[in-house]
Amino acid sequence: MLMPRHDTGRTPSRLEGRATWLVSRAYLRSSGLLGAGFETHGDGLRSYHYRLLAALEEWGPASQAELGRKTAIDRSDVTAALTELESRTLVERSVDPEHKRRKIVTITPAGVERLLELDKVIDGIQEEFLAPLTPAQRRQFIALVSRLVDAQH
Amino acid sequence: MLMPRHDTGRTPSRLEGRATWLVSRAYLRSSGLLGAGFETHGDGLRSYHYRLLAALEEWGPASQAELGRKTAIDRSDVTAALTELESRTLVERSVDPEHKRRKIVTITPAGVERLLELDKVIDGIQEEFLAPLTPAQRRQFIALVSRLVDAQH
DNA sequence: ATTAAGTGTTGGTCGTACCAACATACACAG
DNA sequence: CTGTGTATGTTGGTACGACCAACACTTAAT
Secondary structure, three states: OOOOOOOOOOOOHHHHOOHHHHHHHHHHHHHHHHHHHHHHHOOOOOHHHHHHHHHHHHHOOEEHHHHHHHHOOOHHHHHHHHHHHHHOOOEEEEEEOOEEEEEEEEEOHHHHHHHHHHHHHHHHHHHHHHOOOOHHHHHHHHHHHHHHHOOOO | OOOOOOOOOOOOHHHHOOHHHHHHHHHHHHHHHHHHHHHHHOOOOOHHHHHHHHHHHHHOOEEHHHHHHHHOOOHHHHHHHHHHHHHOOOEEEEEEOOEEEEEEEEEOHHHHHHHHHHHHHHHHHHHHHHOOOOHHHHHHHHHHHHHHHOOOO
């Protein structure tokens, strides 16, 4: 071994208590869990795909631009993600008869199926992610973060 | 105008209440604020640079590998970030006399100065980020996220 | 003397989030 | 009807944080 040197690995105290730092660490943990879940049960899909499938299942067919606005995903990223979903026949794209530039995207039965599977995986990850908190704390946490996120400013 | 089409922009209900989703939105907001702060007051520095300066100021000179472990930044990214810090004379690198492969990194007075400036900027961003919460809620939020983040595995 | 392990560096990848530019399609004002 | 403006889908970028593999080199352990 080469000089113990005692790396505590602890975070600089400057960061430790700062909300932005803690949120970035929480995100790291969260996206790590999600990434692992998608990797083992997701057939190469990622969060963008899940978001799009969720929007389509909930609100029905929509144009790509609409999807982009509703999911807060950039148009260009919507295009790319839909191409991947389409290649797995989880969605279908068809030209809007009333507007030949626009494409109407529809989720397929297979798409719904996969969405429901992903739901289960993601629910499991919520459990894992929130494990350190009691049920009451979980509710509190979710309420507080919701408030933070809904800030229009 | 081209067909109102009514984009509420609201999130799919599947996502709305999930902790991992909320955390990702919170992180987005947080890193947006930080990015803007660094852009206007940071002289091109980013969060990696701040982390490294903070570690150096708090724990004194360290080798790059040590820094990497203490800040949880990959060795290769430490190398790159230090090169940028060095070019601004905010840190100095010197070969460890006891180990010719190792480089000891030291923060310069200018580095400390810049760190203190960044501290102020980042403190302001905490305020902005936490604005939607009352002081009691802020303490609660920080306590809960800390607990989430300290989860070992 | 070998082997094992740590160190700094180079050169990649991935995922999320953006942005700019473009061709095409449509809506509306005149 | 004609022009102007705006929406749409697509391509091809950028940034940033996080990671990984490989390499040359140095030192420690056996």
